[in-house]
Amino acid sequence: MSAADGDGVERSPSPRADVCIVGTGVAGALVGHRLAEAGRSVVFLEAGEWFDPASRIERMEFAIRPDTPDTRVWDMGGKRDRYSTSGTLDYPLNNARVKGVGGTTLHWQGNTPRFHEVDFELASEHGLGVDWPISYADLSPYYTTAEAELGVAGSAGDEGPPREADYPLPAFPKRYSDGLLVEACERLGISTRDAPQARNSEPYDGRSPCIGFSTCLPVCPSGAKYSADVTVRKAEAAGARVIDRARVVGLEHDDDGAIVAARYVTPDGVEHRQEARHFVLAAGAVETPRLLLLSASDAYPDGLANSSGTVGRYLMEHPVVGTVGRTDGPLDPEPIGFLTTTSEAFYGYERGPGSFVLEFRSDPPSVLDSALGGDAIGDVRQPAVWGDDLVAGDFTNREVSVNAQVEMLPRAENRVTLDHSRTDDLGNPVPDVSLSLSDHEYEAFEFAFEVQADILSEMGATPVRRTDPDTPAWAHHLMGTARMGTDPDESVVDASLRTHDHPNLSVVGASVFPTGAAANPVLTISALALRAAEDIDAGL
Numbered sequence: 001m002s003a004a005d006g007d008g009v010e011r012s013p014s015p016r017a018d019v020c021i022v023g024t025g026v027a028g029a030l031v032g033h034r035l036a037e038a039g040r041s042v043v044f045l046e047a048g049e050w051f052d053p054a055s056r057i058e059r060m061e062f063a064i065r066p067d068t069p070d071t072r073v074w075d076m077g078g079k080r081d082r083y084s085t086s087g088t089l090d091y092p093l094n095n096a097r098v099k100g101v102g103g104t105t106l107h108w109q110g111n112t113p114r115f116h117e118v119d120f121e122l123a124s125e126h127g128l129g130v131d132w133p134i135s136y137a138d139l140s141p142y143y144t145t146a147e148a149e150l151g152v153a154g155s156a157g158d159e160g161p162p163r164e165a166d167y168p169l170p171a172f173p174k175r176y177s178d179g180l181l182v183e184a185c186e187r188l189g190i191s192t193r194d195a196p197q198a199r200n201s202e203p204y205d206g207r208s209p210c211i212g213f214s215t216c217l218p219v220c221p222s223g224a225k226y227s228a229d230v231t232v233r234k235a236e237a238a239g240a241r242v243i244d245r246a247r248v249v250g251l252e253h254d255d256d257g258a259i260v261a262a263r264y265v266t267p268d269g270v271e272h273r274q275e276a277r278h279f280v281l282a283a284g285a286v287e288t289p290r291l292l293l294l295s296a297s298d299a300y301p302d303g304l305a306n307s308s309g310t311v312g313r314y315l316m317e318h319p320v321v322g323t324v325g326r327t328d329g330p331l332d333p334e335p336i337g338f339l340t341t342t343s344e345a346f347y348g349y350e351r352g353p354g355s356f357v358l359e360f361r362s363d364p365p366s367v368l369d370s371a372l373g374g375d376a377i378g379d380v381r382q383p384a385v386w387g388d389d390l391v392a393g394d395f396t397n398r399e400v401s402v403n404a405q406v407e408m409l410p411r412a413e414n415r416v417t418l419d420h421s422r423t424d425d426l427g428n429p430v431p432d433v434s435l436s437l438s439d440h441e442y443e444a445f446e447f448a449f450e451v452q453a454d455i456l457s458e459m460g461a462t463p464v465r466r467t468d469p470d471t472p473a474w475a476h477h478l479m480g481t482a483r484m485g486t487d488p489d490e491s492v493v494d495a496s497l498r499t500h501d502h503p504n505l506s507v508v509g510a511s512v513f514p515t516g517a518a519a520n521p522v523l524t525i526s527a528l529a530l531r532a533a534e535d536i537d538a539g540l
């Protein structure tokens with residue numbers, strides 16, 4: 001069935017709803033679930049489809065074939081998902097998102113650290129970026145609820161910001177090689193922690209514990225890894241309606257600037273209007289600004305919510321650089337597919353020029369990857385090795401890597417715009433992603449390489465390869481394109497995530513982050529979404 005086919009599913013609009021939510025990723029799902037539980041009528045409009053959970057085994061089998069592109073597993077790409085990229089670095093957008101019920105969490109890795117206190121006050125503390133209009137203390141209770149919703153496994157270690165409750169699930173045991181790295185870090189005075197994971201270490205929320213398929217990214221066949229379709233199902237059970245394969249192409253406003261309807265197109269090509277009292281944009285950090293820009297009208301020629309001119313600007317990501325070490329002895333690596341240990345010792349600016357999180361990775365590269373010149377560890381390329389050299393190299397048993405996920409500062413020129421020279425299958429301009437790095441990030445890369453080499457050497461491994469800093473990998477954490485702030489001239493949404501220009505339009509997701517931190521975004525996306533849901537409910 002192609003995206004243009006009708007499939008007999010009823011997708012006409014509901015009567016005017018309390019809330020219409022665009023997007024069913026973790027941000028939209030949590031808002032919709034909360035509001036449906038509060039008795040509000042909720043309609044989700046989702047561009048992608050419901051993926052049958054039973055299809056996950058097949059998707060996994062497909063994913064582990066060597067020549068499967070990342071985008072194929074969850075049907076990304078094609079005319080619907082066209083984009084362009086214009087920064088100094090190419091950005092592989094379709095690897096960084098999934099369009100379907102559950103959104104990008106269908107594909108994600110599941111790391112769920114909290115942001116640190118300093119992330120909310122980077123300008124005040126270090127003269128970098130901007131401060132958030134809320135503090136860590138404002139978000140802390142919502143972090144606790146988010147950890148319970150997602151089912152986070154972890155242990156309160158000596159790193160990370162203060163917590164008021166234990167993690168809902170115990171941390172996963174460390175792998176053998178992580179133990180070696182941790183001992184090396186201890187000798188160097190570098191603190192480490194068990195990586196918090198939204199992945200069941202024991203049965204939780206009706207889902208199984210992790211049973212070790214090791215294909216978490218891009219697909220967890222057992223359902224042990226949290227994905228937001230879980231929350232969407234709960235929202236449905238509480239009365240919400242989900243209209244899948246419903247692409248929103250514009251928002252309509254009245255003469256007072258209130259949003260009155262979302263226009264969406266169904267697979268049969270028919271355009272509909274969903275009316276609601278309140279609208280929530282939860283379409284991810286690229287499609288959210290795109291939709292605001294696409295909704296330009298005579299009254300708002302630069303797009304909705306854009307009186308500040310900042311819609312689409314301050315795009316951030318997490319570039320990743322890594323070093324591979326070779327050991328003399330065997331590491332007996334376990335291919336578990338996720339992290340067990342990280343270090344936040346270089347989070348903040350006390351020890352170096354840039355903030356980063358160290359990730360210890362030891363999933364063994366497959367023999368095929370080694371032979372073809374690739375490497376399953378951190379995407380560090382190596383020369384192709386064949387035949388006797390391949391066997392003698394024992395790559396699957398003697399290589400370990402330390403990666404650094406680096407904070408990127410917000411800069412206005414990094415942005416999402418509309419590319420009017422290319423259109424998608426509905427004739428709308430595609431998003432253009434323009435992303436470049438600055439000296440700040442490059443200095444952090446160099447420092448991270450030094451730290452990585454020190455740790456590997458201390459554990460008895462010889463550093464043999466490192467990533468090219470000019471083409472860093474991306475963590476696929478898009479952030480910052482509808483930033484939060486108190487000043488309507490500088491930001492798109494206020495501290496409650498309502499747009500300054502249209503009080504009945506909220507934005508949730510990493511779009512609203514004023515700064516991107518060095519930690520993964522989903523737990524902060526979730527905490528903010530839960531907080532915004534309370535504000536929306538109170539205002540209805």
Ligand SMILES: Cc1cc2nc3c(=O)[nH]c(=O)nc-3n(C[C@H](O)[C@H](O)[C@H](O)COP(=O)(O)OP(=O)(O)OC[C@H]3O[C@@H](n4cnc5c(N)ncnc54)[C@H](O)[C@@H]3O)c2cc1C
Nearest residue numbers: 023025026027047099103104109110111248509520521522
């Ligand atoms: C490979 C990979 C690994 C990752 N690992 C981690 C990790 O370990 N930890 C972490 O914190 N983060 C991770 N991330 C990032 C994380 O998954 C995302 O930041 C997060 O899921 C975004 O959530 P969201 O709800 O804001 O947006 P999304 O999940 O992208 O959801 C947006 C939804 O909106 C829908 N939509 C878009 N446009 C429209 C439209 N016009 N009309 C209707 N619907 C629309 C989309 O179809 C989609 O379902 C990873 C991402 C990738 C790709």
